[in-house]
Amino acid sequence: MTTATDFEKLGVFYLGRPWDLAARKPKPGLVLYDSKDLVTHAVCVGMTGSGKTGLCLALLEEAAIDGIPALVIDPKGDLADLMLTFPELRPEDFLPWINEDDARKKGLEPADYARQQAELWRKGLAEWGQDGARIRRLRDAVDIAIYTPGSEAGIPISILKSFAAPPSAIRDDGELFRERIAGTATSLLGLLGIDADPIRSREHILIATILDAAWRAGRDLDLASLIQAIQTPPVARVGVLDLESFYPPRRASSWRWGSTTCSPRRDSPRGCRARRSTWAACSGRPRASRGSPSARSRTWATRSACSSSRSS
Numbered sequence: 001m002t003t004a005t006d007f008e009k010l011g012v013f014y015l016g017r018p019w020d021l022a023a024r025k026p027k028p029g030l031v032l033y034d035s036k037d038l039v040t041h042a043v044c045v046g047m048t049g050s051g052k053t054g055l056c057l058a059l060l061e062e063a064a065i066d067g068i069p070a071l072v073i074d075p076k077g078d079l080a081d082l083m084l085t086f087p088e089l090r091p092e093d094f095l096p097w098i099n100e101d102d103a104r105k106k107g108l109e110p111a112d113y114a115r116q117q118a119e120l121w122r123k124g125l126a127e128w129g130q131d132g133a134r135i136r137r138l139r140d141a142v143d144i145a146i147y148t149p150g151s152e153a154g155i156p157i158s159i160l161k162s163f164a165a166p167p168s169a170i171r172d173d174g175e176l177f178r179e180r181i182a183g184t185a186t187s188l189l190g191l192l193g194i195d196a197d198p199i200r201s202r203e204h205i206l207i208a209t210i211l212d213a214a215w216r217a218g219r220d221l222d223l224a225s226l227i228q229a230i231q232t233p234p235v236a237r238v239g240v241l242d243l244e245s246f247y248p249p250r251r252a253s254s255w256r257w258g259s260t261t262c263s264p265r266r267d268s269p270r271g272c273r274a275r276r277s278t279w280a281a282c283s284g285r286p287r288a289s290r291g292s293p294s295a296r297s298r299t300w301a302t303r304s305a306c307s308s309s310r311s312s
């Protein structure tokens with residue numbers, strides 16, 4: 001008989017139990033994945049509802065417990081559930097996150113529905129040999145921070161610093177300098193929703209030219225001066241072309257700057273709430289970070305006790 005400690009060995013990810021296809025139920029034993037096998041790329045494919053998100057969350061949680069950090073880019077917005085882990089499994093922990101429509105459909109008061117959910121999770125976890133103490137291990141093992149570019153739902157991202165001229169060690173190294181310029185231009189254009197090829201895109205070449213001119217002179221840029229420079233470039237020619245034929249200023253007027261001008265506002269109640277709810281930073285622990293254009297909040301109810309138990 002396997003015991004809970006079998007899946008607590010470092011480097012072993014507990015993913016559930018083997019599945020008996022014919023009997024359509026789990027078989028005894030544990031599915032333990034050796035994290036050493038996760039050394040290259042992997043793809044997780046399956047129909048909607050087949051369990052991709054559940055499996056990937058389980059991998060992230062198991063990695064966190066083992067002290068392996070993760071950077072999670074989440075355009076869809078359902079991995080914020082990683083933060084909805086309550087070691088005490090108290091109904092009041094669940095209450096702010098339940099789906100009130102589900103409670104209404106069942107004819108239950110939110111508090112009663114939250115109590116049911118807490119019980120469901122406790123039982124679900126127990127069926128898979130887990131309990132609140134394991135959730136505590138996860139919470140103690142990892143900081144989770146949710147960054148939300150273009151929004152203050154989580155921790156907003158400020159890109160302003162990236163326009164400061166790099167130190168001379170980088171400026172004097174041709175390759176590093178070009179890399180820094182290209183990286184900054186690509187990131188900025190990405191935030192603007194412009195998919196730019198560094199070699200052919202006129203937008204990319206224009207921004208790179210502006211950054212190159214300013215940084216070479218040791219001059220910092222900020223977003224305002226960069227926008228100005230794009231509208232009235234400080235160069236007369238780009239390569240062999242004069243500016244007007246290379247990039248008429250009117251083309252730049254259609255760029256959507258809105259999502260890039262967000263910077264952390266300490267006085268923002270929403271920002272502060274989000275910061276408070278992120279786990280306190282604690283040095284030496286891995287950090288699982290996640291970026292999402294829109295942090296969904298009420299996603300808890302969409303995970304059943306089955307997925308909570310990181311079943312096979």
Ligand SMILES: Nc1ncnc2c1ncn2[C@@H]1O[C@H](COP(=O)(O)OP(=O)(O)O)[C@@H](O)[C@H]1O
Pocket residue numbers: 016046047048049050051052053054055302303304305306307308310311312
């Ligand atoms: N291994 C599993 N065993 C049983 N149910 C699962 C399992 N994995 C996920 N589920 C359940 O199936 C539903 C869909 O899972 P999800 O991971 O969201 O699928 P996908 O991301 O592939 O659309 C969820 O309600 C989840 O609780």
Ligand SMILES: [Mg+2]
Pocket residue numbers: 052053054
């Ligand atoms: Mg999914």
